[in-house]
Amino acid sequence: MRFIKKITVVLMLCTLLIIPQTGCSNEEPVSENQFLLDTVCTLTVYGMGEADAQAAIDKAFECCRDYENMLSKTVEGSDIYRINHAGGEFVTVEPETRELIEQGMEYGDLSEGMFDITIGAVSELWDFHADHPQVPEAARIEEAVKTVDYKKIQIKGNQVRLENPGARIDLGGIAKGYIADRMTEVMEEAGVEHATVNLGGNLVAIGEREEGRPWRIGIELPYSNGSEILGSVDLADKTLVTSGVYERYFEQDGTLYHHVLDPNTGYPIDNSLNAVVILGNKGRSMECDVLGTVCLALGEEKSRKLLSRMEGLQAAFIDKSNEITTFNGMELTPAE
Numbered sequence: 001m002r003f004i005k006k007i008t009v010v011l012m013l014c015t016l017l018i019i020p021q022t023g024c025s026n027e028e029p030v031s032e033n034q035f036l037l038d039t040v041c042t043l044t045v046y047g048m049g050e051a052d053a054q055a056a057i058d059k060a061f062e063c064c065r066d067y068e069n070m071l072s073k074t075v076e077g078s079d080i081y082r083i084n085h086a087g088g089e090f091v092t093v094e095p096e097t098r099e100l101i102e103q104g105m106e107y108g109d110l111s112e113g114m115f116d117i118t119i120g121a122v123s124e125l126w127d128f129h130a131d132h133p134q135v136p137e138a139a140r141i142e143e144a145v146k147t148v149d150y151k152k153i154q155i156k157g158n159q160v161r162l163e164n165p166g167a168r169i170d171l172g173g174i175a176k177g178y179i180a181d182r183m184t185e186v187m188e189e190a191g192v193e194h195a196t197v198n199l200g201g202n203l204v205a206i207g208e209r210e211e212g213r214p215w216r217i218g219i220e221l222p223y224s225n226g227s228e229i230l231g232s233v234d235l236a237d238k239t240l241v242t243s244g245v246y247e248r249y250f251e252q253d254g255t256l257y258h259h260v261l262d263p264n265t266g267y268p269i270d271n272s273l274n275a276v277v278i279l280g281n282k283g284r285s286m287e288c289d290v291l292g293t294v295c296l297a298l299g300e301e302k303s304r305k306l307l308s309r310m311e312g313l314q315a316a317f318i319d320k321s322n323e324i325t326t327f328n329g330m331e332l333t334p335a336e
Contacts, residue, residue, distance in 0.1 A: 032057050036064050037176055039200025045187070046194040046209065056190035060183040060197070067179045070094055073120055073170050079160075080169050084120065088165035090156065098158050104174050107290045108150040110306070114297040115290060116263040120168025121147045125266075128248040128259050135252055141266035148263045176202050177241060177289025184282065201242055204285055205235035219332065222246045222274040222322055230322060231332040233277070239285040243292030244275035244318075260296055271299040277316040279330060288313070300325065 030053035031044040043060055045053035073080045079093040093101075104117035121144040125136040152163040162169070180202045187195055187206065196215060197204040209215045214236035221228035222244060233240060245268070248259040262269045276295040278288040291313070295303035300317045307313055307327055314330035324332060 030054055030057065032061070034061055034064075036061070036068055037179065037199060041200060042196075042198045043183075043187070044196050044198075045192055048192060048194075052191060056187045056192045056195075059190055060186045063183050063186045064179055064199075067096070067175070067182060070097055071100065071171050071175045071179075073168065073172075080171060083160050083162060084168045086161065086165075088162055090154075090159040090161040092159050095158055098155060098160060100171060100174060100178055101153065101160060101169065102155065103178075103286070104171060104290075105150050105153060107174070107294065111294040111298065113150075113263065115173060115294045116148050116150045117169050117171055117174070118148050118150050118153065118162070118167045119261060119263050120170035121166060122261055122263070122266045123170050123172070124168065126257075126259065126261065128250065133250040133252075133257075135257060145264070145266040148266075173293040174286060174290045176200070177239075177286035180204050180239070180285040180289075181283055184285070202239075202285055202289055203235070203241070204239045204282055205237060206282065208236040218335075219275075219277060219316075220244075221335075222318060229335045230318065231316075231324065231334045233279065233330075233332055235279075237282045238279060239282055239288055240277065240279050241285065241288040241292045242275055242277045243296045245269075245296065246274065260293065262297065269297050271297075272319050273299060273317060274320055274322065275318040276303065277318070277330070277332070279314040281312060284313075291315075303327075 027047050027049065029044050029046045030050055031042065033040055033042050041064065043057045045056060069075055070079050072078045073084060075081060079097040083091045107115045122141065125140055125144055127133055147164050147167040154161045154163060176199050180197055180199050183197055184204045184206060193207045194209065195206040203217060205215050214234040217233045217235055217240060218229040219231050219242060221230040245258040245260050249256050258268045260269050261267065273296055276292050278292045280288045295315065298306065304327055307315055313328065315327040316330050316332045317325050326332060
């Protein structure tokens with residue numbers, strides 16, 4: 001599933017013993033990595049017996065696989081794949097797929113079209129996985145941009161169609177956050193009270209690391225390949241998503257091309273930002289996921305106006321000089 005990757009979020013956990021709030025003595029954390037959603041996903045449970053923790057992790061990963069098979073544009077037979085290859089005919093989809101498409105269209109309105117889930121024909125041209133990525137031919141980009149228009153998605157009940165048969169839905173800017181929220185619910189239903197859900201940069205903190213001690217999350221310095229930390233944020237019952245222009249990029253003829261594309265031009269966006277960090281309460285990972293991409297595309301000035309119309313969200317903007325400005329009381333501690 002080729003979801004746009006977010007910049008790396010590093011768990012900066014101190015080496016002190018974790019003492020669970022439940023009073024259970026010295027339970028070791030249980031952690032597992034799996035490659036899903038085109039990234040390494042890591043679930044870690046604290047303060048819970050190994051068998052119960054592993055059972056919760058297994059259920060959460062099963063949930064993730066189910067949604068990947070439903071929402072991926074590259075998995076044959078998924079709802080999105082079937083819509084994209086239906087030649088403009090209606091396709092019956094799961095209620096969750098319809099819901100997510102509707103949410104994507106709403107964010108299209110909110111972002112004045114800078115977030116457009118029908119950008120798939122454009123994003124398919126930019127192969128950042130290739131051994132030697134190349135800028136697509138201008139004529140091909142021009143043709144693909146003509147298919148981008150989320151307002152031409154038609155929905156009737158649980159049936160969805162694309163008016164333009166050449167259009168392609170790509171939920172890469174919203175699905176990972178949605179799945180993180182669903183996985184969090186599954187883990188909490190299994191009794192998990194202290195855990196982290198890290199889907200390649202979309203991070204959810206369930207509870208605290210231990211009573212009175214939140215998780216400390218490190219934000220990668222842009223273009224450092226994970227070797228340096230720009231700052232850190234403390235999380236407890238929160239979700240944090242960071243969108244950056246440098247996780248997938250290549251250089252051609254002295255110009256850097258990154259993966260965050262402008263739906264109006266088909267080329268990478270170009271403004272003063274390297275990254276945007278969005279922080280919200282647990283359960284809002286989808287919203288933070290979308291807004292990270294939207295704010296990165298809009299630039300800082302327009303993003304502040306957009307975020308001021310929402311409640312309970314904080315943000316940090318990292319510019320091309322890696323200078324940080326914050327919004328709505330975001331506390332990002334600079335690295336020493």
